[in-house]
Amino acid sequence: MLSLLAAALLTIPDAAGDTRGDGSYTLPTRPPVSASALDLRELKVETVGGKLRLTTGLGAVQNPWNAPLGYSAGVLDIFVKSRVGGASALAKLGFVTPAQQGWQYHIHLDGFGNSLEFVPDGQTEAQPRSVNLNARLSGSAVVLDTPIPAGQYSYWVTMSVYSPFTQDGMLHPGTGGGSASLIAPRNDGPIPVDVISGSDQARAYTVGVLQPVGQTRDRRSLLLLALGAAGLLAGLIATVRVWRKSRV
Incomplete structure (x- = not known):
């Protein structure tokens, strides 16, 4: 019934085959995860019962770590700007927002769980919200039913490589390592291997500023x-x- 009441708000496409960060990242080959399983293809925003449903399309779905979601190749982060103010750092992913473009909601998802953070009015620090998002697969897309009120918002969407052997569950880029490493020209580059970008993705990695997509004003x-x-x-x-x- 809810799917019948869904109303489309926005669809934001992303280029295929750009899962190498600024173009110089080399993905790990152990475990053997395809670049398509980390490739963001689109973000579709709908309203269901007055709340946001976010559907992130991927190039493929793989589950190398046997996660209950049925997908464990990557880690999905979605930031939502719903009003003025907010936080500027996109968690600890190595990106910041443009000036005066802070976010209010942060959804973090891997194959084993998800979380939601919220920045209250007049503050810049996020606080965890005790809510379990309804996350599921639909074909090669991850669907999330959120408690975020429906509206015309801006979004930042990133995909990182999942790892059960790091503290934050993500592979960090570096200049050294073997087949299980994410190889990059420097050790302090952004963690995601793909982003939905409304502008030049390579420049975003160079300057560390990720432009929002959707309603930018x-x-x-x-x-x-x-x-x-x-x-x-x-x-x-x-x-x-x-x-x-x-x-x-």
Whole structure:
């Protein structure tokens, strides 16, 4: 029934075959995970019962670590900007948002579980929310039913390589290592191997700033600007009227 009530809000495509970070990352070959299983293809945003349903399309689905989700090749992070303010660092992934483009919600998912963080009004630090997202596979896509109220938002979407042998569950890029390592030109580069980017992906890795996709302008900021302009205009008109009366 819920699927029948779903209303599409947004579909954001991403290029295929770009799972090498800035183009220089070399994926591990042990375990043998294909690049397609880490390849973000699209983000589809729908509203179901007044809440967001987020569907992330992948090039393929693989489950090398036998996770209950049925997918364990990568780690999916989705950040949602719903209002002004928010946090600027995209968790500890090595990316930040552009200036004045902070996020309010962060969904973190691997094949064994998921979590949700929220940044309250007037704050920049995220707090965990005790909620279990309904995560499932649909073909080669990961579907998430969230408690986030439906709206026109901006998004950052990243995919990292899953590893059960690191503290945060993700392979970090580095210049050394063997077949189980994520090889990159430097040790401090961004962790994700693919992002949904509205601009040049290689540049995002170079400067460390990831542009949002979706609604990139905050309408409330525009509204406040319009109200301010209207206030200035009203003040100017009142001043002119007083000046004219004083001249009579």
